[in-house]
Amino acid sequence: MKNENLPKARVFQDPFTRQFVQSSQEVEQGYYLFESGTRKFEMMIPGEAVMDGIGYSLEGNNDYESFLLYIYHPDGSLSHLQITFISINDARFIQDYLKITQSHAGEELAFNKTEMEDRDLYFAPAQPNILIDLQRIGYVAYLQNRAGTGGIQIYYDTFCDKGNAVSCEELKAEEKKKIQKLIFSIKFLSVLEGEEI
Amino acid sequence: MNNEWLYTDKLRLRVIDLEYLGLPKEAFIDELTDLYLKETSMPLNAEIEVLSSSEVKALKDDTSGYNGTAIHFRSNERVSMDQIYIISQGSNDINDWYYNISSLFGGDQAYQANSARIFTAEAVKTFNPATPSLIIGLAHSLAHNNNATAQLIYSEFNRLYSVNGAQTNVYQLARTDREFRSVLIMTFPQILVDPNAIYTISPNELKDFAEKHYEGKSHDIYQVISKDDPIYALSGTRGFFTIGDVRLIDTNPERSGLRSMVDRIPDRAVAHFQLIAQQYAIAFRSGNTRQGIEAFTGLNIELFSDVTNIAGFLKVYFTSAAEIDAMIRNMNERLPPLYESLKKVTQTRELIWGAFLENNYINAKEKIILIRETAEIEQNIGKALDIIGKMNSRRNLSEYPKLPAQSRARWMPVTDLYYGLRLYFLTKKMRKSFDKMKVTLHPLFTEFVSSHNIPEMLDALERQ
Numbered sequence: 047m048k049n050e051n052l053p054k055a056r057v058f059q060d061p062f063t064r065q066f067v068q069s070s071q072e073v074e075q076g077y078y079l080f081e082s083g084t085r086k087f088e089m090m091i092p093g094e095a096v097m098d099g100i101g102y103s104l105e106g107n108n109d110y111e112s113f114l115l116y117i118y119h120p121d122g123s124l125s126h127l128q129i130t131f132i133s134i135n136d137a138r139f140i141q142d143y144l145k146i147t148q149s150h151a152g153e154e155l156a157f158n159k160t161e162m163e164d165r166d167l168y169f170a171p172a173q174p175n176i177l178i179d180l181q182r183i184g185y186v187a188y189l190q191n192r193a194g195t196g197g198i199q200i201y202y203d204t205f206c207d208k209g210n211a212v213s214c215e216e217l218k219a220e221e222k223k224k225i226q227k228l229i230f231s232i233k234f235l236s237v238l239e240g241e242e243i
Numbered sequence: 244m245n246n247e248w249l250y251t252d253k254l255r256l257r258v259i260d261l262e263y264l265g266l267p268k269e270a271f272i273d274e275l276t277d278l279y280l281k282e283t284s285m286p287l288n289a290e291i292e293v294l295s296s297s298e299v300k301a302l303k304d305d306t307s308g309y310n311g312t313a314i315h316f317r318s319n320e321r322v323s324m325d326q327i328y329i330i331s332q333g334s335n336d337i338n339d340w341y342y343n344i345s346s347l348f349g350g351d352q353a354y355q356a357n358s359a360r361i362f363t364a365e366a367v368k369t370f371n372p373a374t375p376s377l378i379i380g381l382a383h384s385l386a387h388n389n390n391a392t393a394q395l396i397y398s399e400f401n402r403l404y405s406v407n408g409a410q411t412n413v414y415q416l417a418r419t420d421r422e423f424r425s426v427l428i429m430t431f432p433q434i435l436v437d438p439n440a441i442y443t444i445s446p447n448e449l450k451d452f453a454e455k456h457y458e459g460k461s462h463d464i465y466q467v468i469s470k471d472d473p474i475y476a477l478s479g480t481r482g483f484f485t486i487g488d489v490r491l492i493d494t495n496p497e498r499s500g501l502r503s504m505v506d507r508i509p510d511r512a513v514a515h516f517q518l519i520a521q522q523y524a525i526a527f528r529s530g531n532t533r534q535g536i537e538a539f540t541g542l543n544i545e546l547f548s549d550v551t552n553i554a555g556f557l558k559v560y561f562t563s564a565a566e567i568d569a570m571i572r573n574m575n576e577r578l579p580p581l582y583e584s585l586k587k588v589t590q591t592r593e594l595i596w597g598a599f600l601e602n603n604y605i606n607a608k609e610k611i612i613l614i615r616e617t618a619e620i621e622q623n624i625g626k627a628l629d630i631i632g633k634m635n636s637r638r639n640l641s642e643y644p645k646l647p648a649q650s651r652a653r654w655m656p657v658t659d660l661y662y663g664l665r666l667y668f669l670t671k672k673m674r675k676s677f678d679k680m681k682v683t684l685h686p687l688f689t690e691f692v693s694s695h696n697i698p699e700m701l702d703a704l705e706r707q
Contacts, residue, residue, distance in 0.1 A: 098438035100517055101418050103353065107306040110354035114418050116438050124436060128418065132357060139301040142364050146357060149397035152422035177429045184421075195304070201421055205428070205435055 055093030056118065062099035067091075073231075084108040086133055086196060090231035094118040095127075109133035119204075123217060127228070128201040135197030137166070137190050144168055147188040147199045155186055164193035167229060171222070172203075174214065180205050181214035185225050191234040200229060247379065247402075248289065248316045248326055252467055252490075253704050254282050255404050259383050260697040262312045262330045268293050275314070289324070290317040292370055299365045302358055309358035309389075313366035315376070326377045327370060329363050329400070331386035352409075353419055356389040363399060377401045383697060384474065385409045391464060391486060395457045396420045403464045403487070407472045407695050410483040411457075413449045417441055426456060442517065446481035446510055453484045461486040469494040469703070471694035476501040480513045494703040495694050497603075504598045512587065519584055540581060541573030556667045560660065567663075568638050575635035578628055589621040609683050616676040623676070627669045630662045 052058040057067050057078055068079040073090050080091040083104045098114040105111075110132055117125040135143055147168075148155050157168035172184035184203035191197065202225040206214040249255045257278050266274060272291050279287040292315040296302055302309070310332040318324035363378070370376070380390040380400040387408020393399040395411065396419065416423050417434075424434075430452060433440040441449075454461075464487025468475050471494050478485060479502060493499070537543055546566055550556050560567065592614050600610040637659055693699045 096438055098418070098441075100439070100442055101414060105307065105354040109306045110357075112353055112418065114438065116436070126424070128421075130353070132354070134302070134304045134306070136301065139361070142301060142361050145364070146360055149360075150419055150421055152396075152420070175425065177425055180428070180432075180435070182425060203421070203425075 053093065056096050057091065057093050060096045060099075062102070063095065063097040066097070077231075082111055082131060084111045084131060084133065085235065087131060087198065087232055087234050089233070090228060091115065092117050092228075094120075121217075123204055123206040123214075125202060125204040125221070125224075127225075128199075130199040131196070132198075133196050135190065136195045137192050140166075140168075140190055143188055143190065143197050143199075147186065150199070151186045151201065157188070162230075164191065165232075165234065166190045166192060169226070169229075171218075176208075177205075179208050181208055183214045183218055183221060185222060187225070187229055189229060189232055194234060196234045198232065200225075246323065247377070248287075248324065249328065249379075249381075251282070252404075252406075253701060254279070255381055256406055256467075256697050256701050256704070257282065258314075258328070259330055259381050259406065260701070263332065263697075268295075271312070288318065288320075290319075291315065292317070294366050294369050296358070296362045299362055301361050301365060305358050307354040307358045309355040309362070311359060311362050311386075313362070313370070315366075315370040315372065317372070322374050323377070325372050325374055326379060327366060327372070328379050328381055329359075329366060329390075330381045331359055331389060332383065352385060352388045352392065352415065355385070356392055359386075359389045360393060360399065379404065381405070382408060384695065387466070388412070388415075392416065392419070394464060395460050395486070398460060401463065405464075405466045406697060406700055407469055407474060408466055409474050410478045410485050411453075412482045413446075413453045413484060414441060414482045416453065423453075423456060427452070442514065449482070450484040454486065457486060462488075464488065466490070467492060467700065467704075469694050469700055471495040471498055471501060471691075471699075473501065473691045474695060476505040478502075479506045480508070481510055481517070492700065492703050492707075494699045495690065498690070498694075499602065501602070501604075501691075504602060507598065512591075515584065515587060537573070539577065541570060541575070541577040543570045543573075546570065553664075553667065556663075560663050571631060571634045571638055575631050578631065582624055582628055585624070586621060589617050592617040604687055605683070612683055613680060616680050619676045620673055623669050623673050627666055627673075630666055630669075634659060634662050 051070065052064070053070050055078070057063045057080075058070065066080050066083065068081050068088070070078075072093070073079050076093050077090040078093055079088060081088045083102075086108065095115050095117045098116070101114055103110070103112045110130075112130040113128070115127040115129065117127055119125065132143075144157060148157075151172060153173055155170035155172065157170045160167040160169065166189070168188045168190075170186050172186050175182040175184075182203050182205050184201065186202070187200040189198045189200065202221075204214065204217060204221045206217060249258055258275065261271065261274055261278065264271075264274075271293055275291065276287045279285070294313045294315075296305075296309060296311040312330045314328045314330070316324065316326045316328070367376075367378070378400050380394075380403045382390045382403070382405045384407060387403075387405035388411060390400065390403050390405065391408070391411045392415065394403055395416065417427055418424070427441070428435045431440070431444055433444075466485070466487050466489045468489060468491050470491050477483070543566060546559060546563055547556075550559060596605070596610045596613045596617070599605045599613075600607060605613065
């Protein structure tokens with residue numbers, strides 16, 4: 047992509063984040079296609095998002111990737127989305143992965159399972175939390191590939207100002223929709239490329 | 244009677260060291276029984292089971308580099324002596340500086356930590372102890388970072404013992420521990436809106452904050468650290484904080500001050516390395532070092548892989564013009580910013596090698612050699628960049644005369660080849676400088692590696 051023709055969205059303005067965005071064409075309004083550094087999964091991300099570049103981590107033969115994405119919402123609230131991809135995760139050991147996912151959340155979670163065509167989603171709302179003048183609402187999820195190996199831990203926290211007109215509580219349903227939209231857009235790529243499973 | 248099977252530092256160190264041998268199970272148990280008797284003058288009165296991470300199905304295709312062994316001690320006499328030890332190697336290869344530095348500063352250890360957790364869960368399932376066992380983690384080197392991080396986030400172990408460990412890291416925990424990130428945001432609200440903000444907060448403030456936050460989870464972590472361990476020397480740099488009960492031991496009394504030397508490196512220089520490491524993560528994301536180097540510097544190693552002499556160089560020059568054109572363009576674009584970074588390091592040469600002399604790591608003569616060769620390298624890279632710049636502008640077709648008869652042919656003047664040859668000789672000169680530095684520093688590096696490894700620590704404990 048040539049610099050001068052880039053859209054104004056934050057994902058293109060930040061040179062680190064830009065490397066992961068496949069095209070300057072929107073997938074749908076406000077969303078672009080993000081390809082993992084492992085090249086083993088892709089997903090939609092909002093255009094108004096920036097990665098923590100220094101914290102970005104890619105290890106071991108492209109089998110592990112972890113990053114933190116800051117998402118800026120039009121109403122001024124902000125979400126932190128943390129994604130951890132582990133290529134060797136195998137559906138047979140799902141209970142271990144759910145335990146690990148929960149332990150980073152710092153609270154007990156009740157995962158709700160949704161079976162999709164070739165992957166399973168485990169999704170749980172996190173407890174709302176008050177951080178002095180901020181409120182935090184969050185969702186934690188784990189997505190397991192069934193058409194091959196690969197699993198993704200997902201932590202999505204939205205922070206809103208307690209003084210804001212729109213309270214976090216009111217945002218909850220909408221935030222749930224937003225994160226589910228991103229999760230449902232995740233595609234594991236190993237099968238599509240015809241690699242060995 | 245003691246409450247733990249491996250109840251002294253020496254016992255634990257010998258078992259960690261034994262684990263590194265990668266013996267078959269039977270032999271491992273025999274050796275373990277043997278060393279227990281030698282060390283305690285008591286027979287090991289326990290049933291022993293062993294599980295290696297390589298046997299665990301869930302880790303079958305694991306590429307994290309995690310290696311571990313779990314030992315289950317079962318006693319028929321005392322229920323409380325039913326204990327599981329998880330010994331984690333992490334990376335033993337201290338020689339692999341790329342790996343160590345990138346995992347310490349740039350990347351993170353979370354992948355290995357994940358494998359370590361799966362292994363621990365599997366060990367408990369496999370041993371299926373009648374009563375809940377005490378789970379004790381033993382670690383050396385980078386594996387301490389895994390164990391301690393697991394301990395701080397979810398109290399995985401009942402107790403941890405580590406030797407010469409890589410310490411826990413604030414930046415890493417800020418990403419992986421959701422609760423910690425939230426409390427950080429409360430104190431440092433700038434973290435909320437700007438992903439780079441955390442790297443601009445004073446590292447000491449962050450360190451104090453993390454130590455306080457995790458205080459309640461830091462008891463039952465015991466560390467023995469060699470003052471001469473190079474990893475210990477790095478533990479004072481930005482992001483790292485040390486938890487638990489720490490015993491510092493001077494394992495190499497001939498030397499001192501490596502940590503104090505590193506502590507004198509200004510934080511802004513380390514911050515700079517952090518940025519370089521970030522670029523590395525992306526440049527090497529294909530997992531292919533050659534491609535990584537090309538992405539990072541523009542240098543196409545493949546092209547020159549068979550070149551051993553000037554004839555080989557000329558052959559490549561005349562047969563791979565298109566590739567060379569592309570390479571020159573790429574290098575001209577990517578190298579100058581890298582050179583600016585490098586210069587920040589090389590220009591402190593008097594200071595760095597002076598400190599090495601002051602602390603008796605090198606003698607006065609070696610100091611002169613090292614300063615001279617560092618300057619030489621810097622100068623030669625500067626010259627090389629200059630030449631690359633000139634070659635690049637020659638390749639810029641608009642400034643470049645075309646042969647009238649053949650519109651696609653370019654006028655390849657003798658000067659271009661002359662520049663190419665100069666580059667070739669400069670590269671040779673730089674290699675010579677590196678070799679001289681390597682020879683001078685080799686004995687010192689060997690010493691650093693020894694100070695990181697377990698036998699030197701054991702010797703020091705024997706002397707006490």
